Amino acid sequence: MHRSIATVSLSGTLPEKLEAIAAAGFDGVEIFENDLLYYAGSPRDVRKMCADLGIAITLFQPFRDFEGCRRDRLQRNLDRAERKFDLMQELGTDLVLVCSNVAADSLGDEEILVDDLRLLGERAGARGLRIGYEALAWGRHVNTYQQVWNLVRQVDHSAVGVIFDSFHTLSLKGDPAAIADIPGNKIFFVQMADAPVLAMDVLEWSRHFRCFPGQGEFDLPGFLAPIIRTGYTGPLSLEIFNDGFRAAPPRANAVDGLRSLLYLEEKTRQLLAADTQAPNLDLLFDTPPASRYHGVEFLEFAVDEAAGAKLSGWLERLGFAKAGEHRSKDVSLLRQGDINIVLNAEPYSFAHGFFEAHGPSLCATALKVKDGATALQRAIDYRGHPYRGLVGPNEREIPAMRAPDGSLIYLVDQAEAGETIYDSDFKLDPAAVPTGSLQRIDHMALALPAESLDSWVLFYKSLLDFEADDEVVLPDPYGLVKSRALRSRCSSVRLPLNISENRNTAIAHALSSYRGSGVHHIAFSCEDIFKEVERAKEAGVPLLDIPLNYYDDLAARFDFDDEFLSELAYYNVLYDRDAQGGELFHVYTEAFEERFFFEIIQRKNGYVGYGAANVAVRLAAMAKARSGSVRQAKL
Amino acid sequence: MHRSIATVSLSGTLPEKLEAIAAAGFDGVEIFENDLLYYAGSPRDVRKMCADLGIAITLFQPFRDFEGCRRDRLQRNLDRAERKFDLMQELGTDLVLVCSNVAADSLGDEEILVDDLRLLGERAGARGLRIGYEALAWGRHVNTYQQVWNLVRQVDHSAVGVIFDSFHTLSLKGDPAAIADIPGNKIFFVQMADAPVLAMDVLEWSRHFRCFPGQGEFDLPGFLAPIIRTGYTGPLSLEIFNDGFRAAPPRANAVDGLRSLLYLEEKTRQLLAADTQAPNLDLLFDTPPASRYHGVEFLEFAVDEAAGAKLSGWLERLGFAKAGEHRSKDVSLLRQGDINIVLNAEPYSFAHGFFEAHGPSLCATALKVKDGATALQRAIDYRGHPYRGLVGPNEREIPAMRAPDGSLIYLVDQAEAGETIYDSDFKLDPAAVPTGSLQRIDHMALALPAESLDSWVLFYKSLLDFEADDEVVLPDPYGLVKSRALRSRCSSVRLPLNISENRNTAIAHALSSYRGSGVHHIAFSCEDIFKEVERAKEAGVPLLDIPLNYYDDLAARFDFDDEFLSELAYYNVLYDRDAQGGELFHVYTEAFEERFFFEIIQRKNGYVGYGAANVAVRLAAMAKARSGSVRQAKL
Structure with a gap:
């Protein structure tokens, strides 16, 4: 036309x-x-x-x-x-x-x-x-x-x-x-x-x-x-x-x-x-139909030596194993369950440029696809920007495109059998065993400049054929946050996008820290929240403190016995229940370098949301932690 | 209560x-x-x-x-x-x-x-x-x-x-x-x-x-x-x-x-x-009723020597006479019709502090009131901040309060007879005669940070008992501008307040130039727009160029003969007509130091607005002039 x-x-x-x-x-x-x-x-x-x-x-x-x-x-x-x-x-x-x-x-x-x-x-x-x-x-x-x-x-x-x-x-x-x-x-x-x-x-x-x-x-x-x-x-x-x-x-x-x-x-x-x-x-415009997405293959963080060591430490306390080092680059791999996290400190690399521009940050997201080449063709037809990086010997070339913020989206073919990209690119340590039981990446939330939300939604809907949930508005103590979640068909990949038009909200702080958009939090799913949180707590993971008043209100709203409530409160576990009886249990860590944080999440009975009812208490707790760290920095 | x-x-x-x-x-x-x-x-x-x-x-x-x-x-x-x-x-x-x-x-x-x-x-x-x-x-x-x-x-x-x-x-x-x-x-x-x-x-x-x-x-x-x-x-x-x-x-x-x-x-x-x-x-709260306001007594600009000379030159080309120098301070007075403009370059003064903070800017507005002391008492009752400056020998003390942006509002008693503040404070030059016929200050538009509009409206409504018109939304080429006009009872003082939430509009540029709020333009009324503009043009006042397409559209909308249209176009005069047959003729100058500009305005048959229908073409012309001056600066 x-x-x-x-x-x-x-x-x-x-x-x-x-x-x-x-x-x-x-x-x-x-x-x-x-x-x-x-x-x-x-x-x-x-x-x-x-x-x-x-x-x-x-x-x-x-x-x-x-x-x-x-x-x-x-x-x-x-x-x-x-x-x-x-x-x-x-x-x-x-x-x-x-x-x-x-x-x-x-x-x-x-x-x-x-x-x-x-x-x-x-x-x-x-x-x-x-x-x-x-x-x-x-x-x-x-x-x-x-x-x-x-x-x-x-x-x-x-x-x-x-x-x-x-x-x-x-x-x-x-x-x-x-x-x-x-x-x-x-x-x-x-x-x-x-x-x-x-x-x-x-x-x-x-x-x-x-x-x-x-x-x-x-x-x-x-x-x-x-x-x-x-x-x-x-x-x-x-x-x-x-x-x-x-x-x-x-x-x-x-x-x-x-x-x-x-x-x-x-x-x-x-x-x-x-x-x-x-x-x-x-x-009418024609392009290959979108690939089926089967979840996140790996996440890649741009770090330098110091940030890499610190982030690696956080992940190990969260139960990850240091699974291997890249064959030719200053890149390490941490694994747990189906979760693969790559820390890239290689000089002269894409990640290094990204680190220079944004500090420690998520620089690439690899999605599991059925046919990476076709998925990339679709993105190009939609005026997306393909990316070709340097490929070392024995490394596999992975089709990739630019996200709207310049980070990369890798499209990793799910091989029927045979060696994985980890086998080909990394020297794996067979003795490395995770100490935790986290299973997969449930969702990744991004912090975006307010005016770019519509552009991101269109990018994911067209190039990747994702669906977008309705926008929800959430109160931060210092303004409003708006959130709109993107999902791959079948929901194996979930990306809540967060914006705020106000200057002092958690989202605004993350944006200013990144000098641009960036990941705001990453949620790992598990089967037994209390077991995971107990382990994380013992390992020294800094969990976000939730006020006791929150649990008093839970007591008024739900039929919990005191012992269970005490356990929720002791572990700072937040709770939500939907109209269909689906239940959500989740905890948050404090922020890593004022940028992003991790969430441990357990869904029961088909709960499909993100705990919107608990976002306000989480944002308030984060604001308190921020002002605490400001106070500490001033001392 | x-x-x-x-x-x-x-x-x-x-x-x-x-x-x-x-x-x-x-x-x-x-x-x-x-x-x-x-x-x-x-x-x-x-x-x-x-x-x-x-x-x-x-x-x-x-x-x-x-x-x-x-x-x-x-x-x-x-x-x-x-x-x-x-x-x-x-x-x-x-x-x-x-x-x-x-x-x-x-x-x-x-x-x-x-x-x-x-x-x-x-x-x-x-x-x-x-x-x-x-x-x-x-x-x-x-x-x-x-x-x-x-x-x-x-x-x-x-x-x-x-x-x-x-x-x-x-x-x-x-x-x-x-x-x-x-x-x-x-x-x-x-x-x-x-x-x-x-x-x-x-x-x-x-x-x-x-x-x-x-x-x-x-x-x-x-x-x-x-x-x-x-x-x-x-x-x-x-x-x-x-x-x-x-x-x-x-x-x-x-x-x-x-x-x-x-x-x-x-x-x-x-x-x-x-x-x-x-x-x-x-x-219930009680306070003296608001004073009757009888227009603007004078406007005071904070300048240094260079800005003062430049602004004085602009005003003289606009037909003002250099009427006198302050008896004890580095302050000069320009007059025309009922308009008094004071340029204050006095070191160690309030104006000097204002200049240091905001550059050349309007630092005080003096309003004609019936009873300054009572008007001030009302402001204090409303939790306003009174201001007392230094008073020199033979100078009159004028009741004053702070506007929300820290500038001053003087409340000048209208003496029944006898000497004016100009007689008491200035050495007047009896030989100084204005070359123009501008009559009075029709209105003063302010540029404000978007989030402060409601606060300003409340300030003027309560402390001064002004009324507020409805908000109007106006398109700038780079975003939207919102305007809400305040008026004293009987409309002798009119203050359109302008905000913009976008970064590149004329309002945003003025705000960034002022590092805060500031005057955006000052409109002088006259009885014969063409006579005034002709004089101003000959005197070298830089008038804002209006595209010819605007006049083609006027021709389609109104029953003007070609000669009259040519005259409007030649002098860059904008035109509006309201439903009651009220007519507005107005021209704008280019911006003084990218901050504020002047308007010459003639109202006919009871036109009460501000030419909202013409704001978009004015904003577009200003954007063009801005980019022109950027180009010049780059050469």
């Missing part, structure tokens, strides 16, 4: 926007009128700029409050339209978006609306131009595409057609089924916008909270599929009013926009796959 | 909150349960901390989902209540807030609700405790105070009373009139919260957007007045869930909270003044 985006979706001056749009690979651009008004060059200058950049001007928009206007204003409005037609011809675009009238004094009489639209269409047609009529969700008399089509059908003029905007239909819970009644050649333009579902005024919702397809909660493939079925082959365009996008770097945001259209096309193609009658399926 | 605040209204750990509450001068505190749960000390420790700080624990809250609970859970809920009663006794408070049940499976049968509340009241009463029942706006069966009173009346137990929360009534557009039916001694507690009027889900609105009385749009005096009429003399308490407050410095925010209660009391006292039957009026 032709892929287009409205200038209003991006931040910056008009030239900055156009350059970003072209660089991201869009075919065209909708010129939002205000962007033109505020630009010091002429419309002809804009036309030339677009031509030089290789993007078409797909639409000029919007033309407001025309049809059904007060009769004494009709002539003035036609004059106004002619001036805008002049401008369109200078711009070199033939299509203008006419959005339904919102004026309180506008007329709703069907005959008048049809006459007005025909009049405008005749004026446009006489100049070789076209008008596309769109229903605003808050239009005074016209606010559904069904009304729009009813009017356009009656106008019956070749220069007058329908424009769709998914937001205006889906925000009002409209049904896209009747789109099938519209001939494809009467659909002049299609705008696709997603949004979180918010219980608020639809105009405010539309103006501030739209987002790219895949970042919100609308069923956009379900909206696009009937449009494709009509035979429509015009542009798919993004018109996104979003407060964050207005301030985001336009180049990176435009890349997200294009990726979101590819994602929408893939999902729509899947939806239509069974429909042998559906036309033009080959116009 | 006793003034109280809920711990949830402030940021920080429980000790930080309590210290801030005591320091601000509150008499008491509501302990929000979670704040206790997350605190490492015992309830007895909290009791002692409050006693040491001299604040009473006025309420423990909330106790949720009790009345009408599923019958199989009633016993468990009573056990839960007894545990919380234990806790209250350790805390040393006798009142708990029971909020109406929100559980989907809760029962709404009136008899059951009455029985449950009576049962809980008997349990509480037996221990010398009391329960206050409150309607949540989103309660499952009970969501109005009328329902609450109906149930409490039937319970008829001395330990069971009503709790009011203004938000829960006013968010549902409830009528406070029926409060008069409730005996004062059955009202156990009153929570006052304001909020902006938002068309959104009431639970989300309540949890994130409440604000202190006077910062929102609710008629809180209208809600409190009938409560006072009942004879209620218990605490007035603030329970404010606000995302910004959760991250704001608790000490300053608590001061705002107290100030907001004083403001509410003053307005309620005024409302009740005519009611000779109203009891306890003397319990």
